[in-house]
Every structure is written in C-alpha cells, then in structure tokens.
Amino acid sequence: MTAAEDYDHLRHVLDALPPAKLRHLRVIVDTDPEIAPYVEEAAAEPSAGRFSFAGIGDSGRSDLSERHRELVQDGIELDR
DSSP, X not given: OOHHHHHHHHHHHHHHSOHHHHHHHHHHHHHOTTTXXXXXXXXXXXXXXXXXTTTGGGGOOSOTTTTHHHHHHHHHHHHO
C-alpha cells in the first residue's frame, strides 16, 4: 500500500464514523506517544479559516467568478 492509499482509506473511515466514535478515535490519537508529535505539529499549522470564502458561490449571484480576486483578497484581509 502507498501512503496515498492509506490516506484515502483513513479518510473514508473517518467520514463513516459517527461523532461519538470520531471523538473516541481522536482521544486515542491525541494520547498515543508515537503519534503525539505529529498531532502537535498539525495543531501548530494555521489551517483554520484558510478557506473562509468556501461556499460563497451559493449566493445565486452570477458575477462571482469575475470578482474572485476581490473575494479572495477580502478573505485574506479578514484573517489578519
């Protein structure tokens, strides 16, 4: 198996888990001493809000693609 196959398999498993089992798995991952350094590294990465403009196309407006640079810039300025 390749790393991409492992990632894809785990993503499907995570998508299928109910919230309680997902929280249980998170506790296991967060407390495993072999995995903990990777969890800390991932938590340090600024991923929250990176795609804060996602879903904006649901507004029903037709000019979004024409204004994409403006919308992305607004999202960048909000993160500052």
